[in-house]
Structures are given as C-alpha cells and as structure tokens.
Amino acid sequence: xxxxxxxxxxxxxxxxxxxxxxxxxxxxxxxxxxxxxxxxxxxxxxxxxxxxxxxxxxxxxxxxxxxxxxxxxxxxxxxxxxxxxxxxxxxxxxxxxxxxxxxxxxxxxxxxxxxxxxxxxxxxxxxxxxxxxxxxxxxxxxxxxxxxxxxxxxxxxxxxxxxxxxxxxxxxxxxxxxxxxxxxxxxxxxxxxxxxxxxxxxxxxxxxxxxxxxxxxxxxxxxxxxxxxxxxxxxxxxxxxxxxxxxxxxxxxxxxxxxxxxxxxxxxxxxxxxxxxxxxxxxxxxxxxxxxxxxxxxxxxxxxxxxxxxxxxxxxxxxxxxxxxxxxxxxxxxxxxxxxxxxxxxxxxxxxxxxxxxxxxxxxxxxxxxxxxxxxxxxxxxxx
Ligand code: SOE
Numbered sequence: 386x387x388x389x390x391x392x393x394x395x396x397x398x399x400x401x402x403x404x405x406x407x408x409x410x411x412x413x414x415x416x417x418x419x420x421x422x423x424x425x426x427x428x429x430x431x432x433x434x435x436x437x438x439x440x441x442x443x444x445x446x447x448x449x450x451x452x453x454x455x456x457x458x459x460x461x462x463x464x465x466x467x468x469x470x471x472x473x474x475x476x477x478x479x480x481x482x483x484x485x486x487x488x489x490x491x492x493x494x495x496x497x498x499x500x501x502x503x504x505x506x507x508x509x510x511x512x513x514x515x516x517x518x519x520x521x522x523x524x525x526x527x528x529x530x531x532x533x534x535x536x537x538x539x540x541x542x543x544x545x546x547x548x549x550x551x552x553x554x555x556x557x558x559x560x561x562x563x564x565x566x567x568x569x570x571x572x573x574x575x576x577x578x579x580x581x582x583x584x585x586x587x588x589x590x591x592x593x594x595x596x597x598x599x600x601x602x603x604x605x606x607x608x609x610x611x612x613x614x615x616x617x618x619x620x621x622x623x624x625x626x627x628x629x630x631x632x633x634x635x636x637x638x639x640x641x642x643x644x645x646x647x648x649x650x651x652x653x654x655x656x657x658x659x660x661x662x663x664x665x666x667x668x669x670x671x672x673x674x675x676x677x678x679x680x681x682x683x684x685x686x687x688x689x690x691x692x693x694x695x696x697x698x699x700x701x702x703x704x705x706x707x708x709x710x711x712x713x714x715x716x717x718x719x720x721x722x723x724x725x726x727x728x729x730x731x732x733x734x735x736x737x738x739x740x741x742x743x744x745x746x747x748x749x750x751x752x753x754x755x756x757x758x759x760x761x762x763x764x765x766x767x768x769x
Contacts, residue, residue, distance in 0.1 A: 386728050390450045392417040394442055394466060395457030396429045398608060399480055399508075403455045404433050405713060406720040413453075413724050419445040442466060446473040453727065456480060460566070461558045464489040471496050476504040478723050482570050483507050483746030485560030487754055490747040497743060504733060506723045507746035509574040511654055513718035513739065515689050515702035515710060516675045520658065520665050521579040522695040529660030529677075535576050535631070535639035537656030539568040540647040543608055544625060548599045548616065556622050562753050563623035565591070568654070569643040569756070570749045574741055576639070576656055584752055586632040586767050591624035591760040594646050629756055630765075652712070673709045701739075 391413055393403050400418075407415045417437035420426035430438035439445040446454070446469060454470045456463060456479040463484045470477045471493070484490040497503060511517060524532060543549060553559045553567055560566050577583055599616035628642040641656070654669035657676075664678040675687045690706030691699050701718040704710055722739045733742060751768050759766040 386412045388412055388414055389452050389724055389727060390414050390416045391453040391455065392419065392437075392439075392445045392448065392451040393455040393457055394419050394445060395455075395459075395462075395480075396420040396422070396425050397457065397459075400455075400457035401429065402713065402716050403457055403478075403508075403720070404429070404435070406716045407455075408433075409717045410721050410724055412728060413720075416450055417445055417448055442469055446470065446475065452476060453478060453724070459552050459558050460485050460560055464492060467493050468496055471500050471503055471505075474500060474503065476723075476727055478506045478508065478720070479743070479746070481507050481509055481574075481746065481749075482560070482566045482753065483743060483750055485566075487747060487750045490743070490750045493743055494747055501734075502732075504723070504727050504731075505743040506719075506738070506740040507743060508716075508719060509571060509578075509741040509745075509749075510712075510716045510719045511571050511575045511669060512578040512741070513701060513722065514667070514669075514672050514715040515694065515698055515718070516667055516672065516687070517575060517579060517715075518698035518701050518739070519687070519689075519694050520667055520675060521581070522697045523665065524579055524658060524660070525581065526695070528663065529658065529665055530662030532580055532582075532635070532637050532658055532660050534659040535580065535633070535637055535641075535656060536659075537572060537576070537641050538653060539572045539641070539643045539655075540650035540653040541568065541645045542648050542650050544595075544645040545648055547595050547597070548601075550598060550600050550605050554598060554619075554621060554623060559623060560753075561623070562591075562627075562757050564625060564643045564645055565589075565627045565629070565756050566750075566753050568645070569627055569629070569641070570753065571654060572641050572643065572656065573749055573752055574745070575654070576641075576658075577745075578741075579656075579658060580633065580635070580637065582633040582635040582637060583748070584631045584768070585634045586765055587752065587756050587759050588630040588765040589756040589760040590628045591757065592626040593621050593623070594625040596621055624760075627756065627760075629759075669712070672711045672715070 419439040657666035
C-alpha cells in the first residue's frame, strides 16, 4: 500500500485526536499542521514531532507533498477552508457539522462537481465503533427482523453552569442550532448508518434552559473547566436541549433527545433499534458491549470480540476480546476508512464508503434546519 501524506488545519481539542488517528494508520504520514494561533500550532508540532508547521492555510495547501487535508476548525470556517482545500485538489476530511447552514454545504457540493477526483469525508466518528458496524451488519443480515422503531439520547453536561462557555454557544460561529447540530448530528448519522434508512420528517421541541450565560473574557477550550473570573452577560440564542420525533423513509418511527446540560453525562450517546425479532442497543460510554433483547428467549450482552463478528465489522477491530476499544479507536477507524478508500483508488459515486461523505453531511444540515423550523412552528416538517 502506498504512503499518503497529510496536513491538519486547526489544533484545538479535536485536532489533537486527528493527529493521533493519522499516526495509528501505518500507511499515512502527518507532515504538517497549521492554526491561526501560530504559537499553538508550533507547540503541537514540537510535542508530536510533526516536521512542518504553517501559519497560514494557503502555505499548507501549497505544499505539494500533502494529499489529504483535515479541517478541524470551528463551523464558521468550514465553508471558506473546505472550499480552499477542494480548489487545491486535495482530498478533504472535515470536522462535523459540515457547515452552519445548508446553503453553505450546498455551495461545497456545487464546487465538488468541478473536482470529481477529490474524496470528501465528514468526521461522524461514532458510526465507526466496531459494535456500531456490527449492529449495521446484523440488521442488514436480518438478525433482528424488520426494523420498526428507533430511540435514544445524546446527553452531555459540559454547559451545565451559567459560567460554562464555548464557541458553540455563538450562532455566528456554530450556526442557528447548537445541541442538534453539535451532537444530535452524530445521533442522526449513527442511526441512519445502522438502519440504512433516511430520516425524512421531524417534529421537535428545542429549549434554552440558561437564557443568559456568563461569557469569560479569555479563550476556553472545549471540556476544560473555566477558571476565568472576569465575565460579561451574554443572551443565549441556541438550544441547550432538544427532543425530536422522527419518521424514516422505510416507515420506521422514532424519537431522540439531546442535551448539553444534563449533570453526570460526559458523552452519553445511546441508541436502540427495535425489530420484529429482536432489539439491539449500543451506548458510547460502554462502547465495547452491545445489548441484544428478545421477547421469546434470553437477553444478552454481546462483548466485542474480533473472533465473533461479521467480516465487515471485523475489519474495524483488532484487540482481542476483553481488551476494551473505545472513542479513540472509532476515530482511528473513521480516518482509516477514509485513507484506505484513497489508497485503494476507489471513487465516490462508484464505490460506497463506510465513512460519511459531504452529501451525507449536507443532508444532516438539512435535517438540523428542519428540526429548528419544526420547533419554531410547533409542527412536523418534511425534508426533501
Ligand atoms: C462537544 O459537544 C463535543 O466535543 C462534540 O463537538 C463532538 O462532536 C463529540 O464527539 C463530543 O462532544
């Protein structure tokens, strides 16, 4: 397999996970990083022994060695930076959500038409957990019968206090939705991935539980505890909580709720798929195990074990049973699926990738907008 060289733009919380994921793929090589905060980029480049560090995106994109670029910047920069990456003819792996609005993501899709050889992926990493892949293939193989219902949650608490702050709160940076765009997007992607169906109608109730927050006068990294003492009051315009009823294009009905203010929940993503023969449930915080429920027989916990998995899911797991795999492993799997697609010379539109493409990222933004509209209008909204 040939060696693929990469660069990363954005060195915040998630940028570092991308460094580690690339480093874990034998045939990938991280050659450069860039960040508007050049000091931060230099610090990360030195800590991780990354040979090149650029202060501008243009310099990184002009580097002929680099074939793949990861965009790990906040949402408001995705349209501009992703467009530059595409125009440079480099393969692009973007952080989610793909953009703030479907107008922005539609512009990226339009541009991609001029660059048919560019491979595009969005980092919906949870779908690449080995047991989520196992769930997908068990459902495909008919092990739970016909899927009838889906339900679940994605709860976090990193914005529980009025003094908690993050760029995601600002609509100019994050977009008109926060909770749904930031974490509901992962829930919807995971459920669409495992069922192979699309959510097409939504009815939502979005709530702001903390209408005014205290914005610290300095910068705050995601998930860090804010130790600033100087604040200014800031009215909040994006939701802390969302409850959404859904209908899918295969007739399945479901419901999910998301929150960034539920104490005790760091990253509680969970979903259950109920079929006519059995149910399957997976929880992110217990990623190495999946529950299978039966009415006419015993329920059991399926522990991740490469020896007992479908061949399709087995390619995304490697540690022997009893040696837990988790969040970082799913990140690595997603990045690996992307690089392997490129290395194998596959083409989008011809081959079906396991990672989410920009088309799927765009559809999730449309769903997010439909959810916001539904909550405002207090009625069901269809997505075309
Ligand atoms: C914060 O909600 C966040 O970092 C999300 O932005 C990520 O996508 C999720 O994986 C973890 O939580």
